[in-house]
Amino acid sequence: MRHFLSTEDWSRDELQSLIDRARAYRESPLGDALKGKSIALLFFNPSLRTRTSFDLGAYQLGGHAIVLDARGSTWPVEFEEGAVMDDGPEEHVKEAARVLSSYVDLIAIRAFPKFEDWTAEREDPLIQAYARHATVPVINMETIVHPCQELAMMMAMQDRMGDVRGKDFLLTWVPHPKPLNTAVANSAILMASKFGMNVRMLVPDEAFALDPRYMGAAERFCADAGTQFSLTTNVKEAYSGADAVYAKSWGALPFYGKWEEEAPLRAKGAGFMIDDAKMAMTNNAVVSHCLPMRRNVKIADSVVDSDAFLGLQEAENRLHVQKALMESLAGAER
Amino acid sequence: MRHFLSTEDWSRDELQSLIDRARAYRESPLGDALKGKSIALLFFNPSLRTRTSFDLGAYQLGGHAIVLDARGSTWPVEFEEGAVMDDGPEEHVKEAARVLSSYVDLIAIRAFPKFEDWTAEREDPLIQAYARHATVPVINMETIVHPCQELAMMMAMQDRMGDVRGKDFLLTWVPHPKPLNTAVANSAILMASKFGMNVRMLVPDEAFALDPRYMGAAERFCADAGTQFSLTTNVKEAYSGADAVYAKSWGALPFYGKWEEEAPLRAKGAGFMIDDAKMAMTNNAVVSHCLPMRRNVKIADSVVDSDAFLGLQEAENRLHVQKALMESLAGAER
Amino acid sequence: MRHFLSTEDWSRDELQSLIDRARAYRESPLGDALKGKSIALLFFNPSLRTRTSFDLGAYQLGGHAIVLDARGSTWPVEFEEGAVMDDGPEEHVKEAARVLSSYVDLIAIRAFPKFEDWTAEREDPLIQAYARHATVPVINMETIVHPCQELAMMMAMQDRMGDVRGKDFLLTWVPHPKPLNTAVANSAILMASKFGMNVRMLVPDEAFALDPRYMGAAERFCADAGTQFSLTTNVKEAYSGADAVYAKSWGALPFYGKWEEEAPLRAKGAGFMIDDAKMAMTNNAVVSHCLPMRRNVKIADSVVDSDAFLGLQEAENRLHVQKALMESLAGAER
Structure with a gap:
């Protein structure tokens, strides 16, 4: 069983x-x-x-x-x-x-x-x-x-991108009024790395690194596949040439339970909403997010309502x- | 679609x-x-x-x-x-x-x-x-x-009365401790008028008139069918010769959100409960109400428990x- | 019907x-x-x-x-x-x-x-x-x-014990932080007596006697079957030779709604949890309890996790x- x-x-x-x-x-x-x-x-x-x-x-x-x-x-x-x-x-x-x-x-x-x-x-x-x-x-x-979401995400990406191996996957932290669960972020990097993608994480501060269990697993999966795993706070570096952008907001684990202390670090990501300017830096990337999703906070309407957005297909999947x-x-x- | x-x-x-x-x-x-x-x-x-x-x-x-x-x-x-x-x-x-x-x-x-x-x-x-x-x-x-209720109401009336065209339909405001939604009242007059009935409304005060959208539609449907639409505050006029009495309580729209000011007007309808004396003025009318329904506040037990009451059939419908x-x-x- | x-x-x-x-x-x-x-x-x-x-x-x-x-x-x-x-x-x-x-x-x-x-x-x-x-x-x-629970209990007992007629059934009050509903206790004695068992009740004080309607019915069913019905506050007497032990906690009816006054009587049952020592006095009895059940408060882990415990089968039933x-x-x- x-x-x-x-x-x-x-x-x-x-x-x-x-x-x-x-x-x-x-x-x-x-x-x-x-x-x-x-x-x-x-x-x-x-x-x-x-x-x-x-x-x-x-x-x-x-x-x-x-x-x-x-x-x-x-x-x-x-x-x-x-x-x-x-x-x-x-x-x-x-x-x-x-x-x-x-x-x-x-x-x-x-x-x-x-x-x-x-x-x-x-x-x-x-x-x-x-x-x-x-x-x-x-x-x-x-x-x-959130492993069911992982399956739905990968299905949507493969439908649009074909074989994802060797493609560049960006998980970007995005703004949200509250510190949220890291589940979907953990899952995104586990799945992208297991399926042979290069995985980059963009965070406002290194305090937003995910739990070592999941970062470590993603690094191992990348190593096994001969791909790269990296963490950056540099927006331009993160978006440049990305093939897929996945958005998620989460709370910084070192401040777990004492969120008021996290606020200044969170403020560093105030400009992290996904918008047309950022998307222009990518390799004509697809964008997704598990639902629900706050429009014009996490992702701009113009991106959500474009063909690049896979969130509805992912939800249906x-x-x-x-x-x-x-x-x-x-x-x-x- | x-x-x-x-x-x-x-x-x-x-x-x-x-x-x-x-x-x-x-x-x-x-x-x-x-x-x-x-x-x-x-x-x-x-x-x-x-x-x-x-x-x-x-x-x-x-x-x-x-x-x-x-x-x-x-x-x-x-x-x-x-x-x-x-x-x-x-x-x-x-x-x-x-x-x-x-x-x-x-x-x-x-x-x-x-x-x-x-x-x-x-x-x-x-x-x-x-x-x-x-x-x-x-x-x-x-x-x-509440259009599903309308269908159920008309089905129950037709089952008992046969063709309802030209019959007299009375929508009467009845007492209730709280100001309620106008939905069922709006629906009652829409449906009765569309199906060719003369439609009367009995209210404690003209402030209990329904939204012009629904009163206007009912008037138009009556005009199309060659029937009459009227609003009265006179109990005797309303009940006299009615073939169907439909009960509902609602809040007066001009006092929406400031209900304490509505109380004196509401008090004018204190005697509006449907009882045997009022039913005696009708043309042996049927009576109905969508459920739930407060007994002995909106309709007296003697009427609810009589053959004239269609509320249970309407609910089943x-x-x-x-x-x-x-x-x-x-x-x-x- | x-x-x-x-x-x-x-x-x-x-x-x-x-x-x-x-x-x-x-x-x-x-x-x-x-x-x-x-x-x-x-x-x-x-x-x-x-x-x-x-x-x-x-x-x-x-x-x-x-x-x-x-x-x-x-x-x-x-x-x-x-x-x-x-x-x-x-x-x-x-x-x-x-x-x-x-x-x-x-x-x-x-x-x-x-x-x-x-x-x-x-x-x-x-x-x-x-x-x-x-x-x-x-x-x-x-x-x-709780008559559905009765059926499930009797099914579990018959599965393990065969014909239960003439066997000794003990309903024991057990500790719980709150005064609970008497439903399952009432049901346990109704069913055991109706199915021809000798029925004993163990309570911390006679104030925990159940409603006369149910005690009386159980006594009648026992009389009809030629078996014994008894109530005791003596642990040893209750457990000695029992074939089936059924645990339940409940509030004393004379103190219904004024539970603070019941506390001293409830305290007399502080030692009533079912444990190995009490089970050793029985005739190799089975033990059951409707779920949910507080472990190590009502029944000790060693008893719950032993073959004598029928609670899971009863729940499945x-x-x-x-x-x-x-x-x-x-x-x-x-």
Whole structure:
């Protein structure tokens, strides 16, 4: 039995197979791969696209999704081994994960970090605990990585660019009023590097470097592929000759939980919105961003509304890649 | 591609066809008109009947409804063109509507006005923006009109009264502790006038006149049909000889957002509850009200529990007419 | 037409038939007993397992569940006959129950007592009102009894113990930080006694006796079966020779709504957690508890993680018994 918690432990060939299968589902959306099967969608954070695309995908394959809003309508859960549960949670993850596994064929979880203590939260404790105790495959619907988004991004880039190997991928930090989760940023560099692209990161300050786990993995994947990985604070250097620009905003990890101290560094990126001038420096690059996306803050209207923008296709692809993924994981006999 | 935002731009024949099809579904509820198809139900306000009847209707036709509670579990949305989205909404309706359109075959929206500024809210900006950017049909589940309720009301009246042309329809304001949305009142006069009834409105004060857009449309429909449209504050005049009495409470538009000033005018309607004495003045009229309905405040128990009351049939009809509507809109190839 | 509000008015043979059918569904989960049929799940309180198991069960039988969260997303409801509804609820249960009945084939309700006035709440007014006005069968998903849990418990015990007649069943109060609903405790003694077991209750103080309605029924069922019913505060006496131990915490009814006064009596049960020492006094008993369950507060890890613990099977059985129940109730023609 295999989980889908991060693309790190899935090979490029396996991921490419999922994308290829997703393309087949885009052409012919209905099927019976999940006939009589079910998936529980546990949301500890809100969702529009993820909830809709998983629920709909299960239906289109003959299956059934159970949407569980874990932000109040269900019980909080204890994760610690041997805990004396005399306050807070009414239930241990051991029971929650096992019982859910006795009902459904797949469990998908969205659980953002709480932005309180990165040392603890970088271990992704909630989904890891579910994965440890569940007896069915667990799918990550975004925790501190967002692997379903990675598949959708790569599918959109390949559709437009063909083979992406050796192409230049820029992940650029962009402005946002609040410090956000690093999940999509982590995922973007994992996927681009695994698929053989040169990966550059543009940040307002080196404090915006991502966790070494993900920077290190991306560097290794680049080394394996013979490509380059780099981090810069220089806008011109970053954009020059890029083939694909991926936008994301996130909070600087050294200031995790003490965000007021991060503000001056964040201010250094005030000019980082993607606009026509920056795009003119690229190699006629495509641009994307996972949705939702603040227009004219992260990316200018003129860029969003141009042919270069792949964000809508990427969002649509979520439906297709997740169907391929559910089929792949639930197809194996329990 | 056609939306169902208001009955104003649907002909009487088209609406009658939907009602006729609804009668067929009442006799034989299952079908496959939505096989493999899906509808997103976006609720910006709570719902019991609307949610149940759309969800169930989709299932009974082989389709699938995705219920999205937009009051907190999903992202707020920006509607303005060119907005610099540096606070509030994380997403523009352009992306929200287009992505949802790439997933589902129909989008249905409930979004009540906020009761703050009628000048802006009478434009129905949220559903209009979705309709502008969606690439699939959009259905109104109640905004400032409630066209699905209209279909259900007319179906119930025809079932009991036969051809309604030339019959006298009374829309009476009834008491309620709070100023309410005018949607169902607007819809009642639109539908009754379009179907050839004489339309009277009984209000406690002329300040309770509805928006000119809807009063004007009803007057035009009456003129086209050779029937009468009138507004009165006289209870006896209103009820005398009526064939159908429809009850609704609403807030007076000139006092929108400053409801304490409306209270004295509202007090003039303190005796407007529908009771046996008023019903005795009618031509053995039927009575209805969209649900929910406060008993013994809007309508006396003796009337609600009499054969004259059509409210339960009208509520049941919601299921049938919405199935006819979904079939009609989703049947067209995208 | 028959409701499933409590096992009190269902015979042992009828309940055994449901359990036997549930075993068939455990072996072969899919079917078409609910093809084209639907169930509304009304939750006035949160749920994980109940919601998942009913929703999934309906799907596996070809039917469709509509989940209605009645804690805010729908209208509050008036129950009193003849009420002048000039504040609070917008709708009377008469309309709510009848309209829902016109849409779906089954209505299931979870509504815990409010812990304010046991004299009123022991009448279970909400579900009784729905049952009175609904024209389709109503299923209890936990109010002041939890009959679906009873079926799941008995199925798990029979699977492990074979015929339970004449075996010794201990319901033990266990510690919990808060005073809880008596529903599962009431249900445990109803079911064990109806199925011919000797029933003992262990409580910290006689103030924790359950409502006379349920204690009395259990005594009658024991008398009918020729078995014993007893209540004790003596741990050793309670555990000695027990064949099955069922754990539950609940609030003492004489202190309902004034829980601070209950605290000293509750403290007498501080040592009532189920642990290895207590289990050693039994006749190699099985142990169970409805989930959720606080580990190391109600039951020690060593017991939960032993073969004696049936809680996971009992939770899984909820799916199976509810499918048998829905099939039984919806199968009858309306």
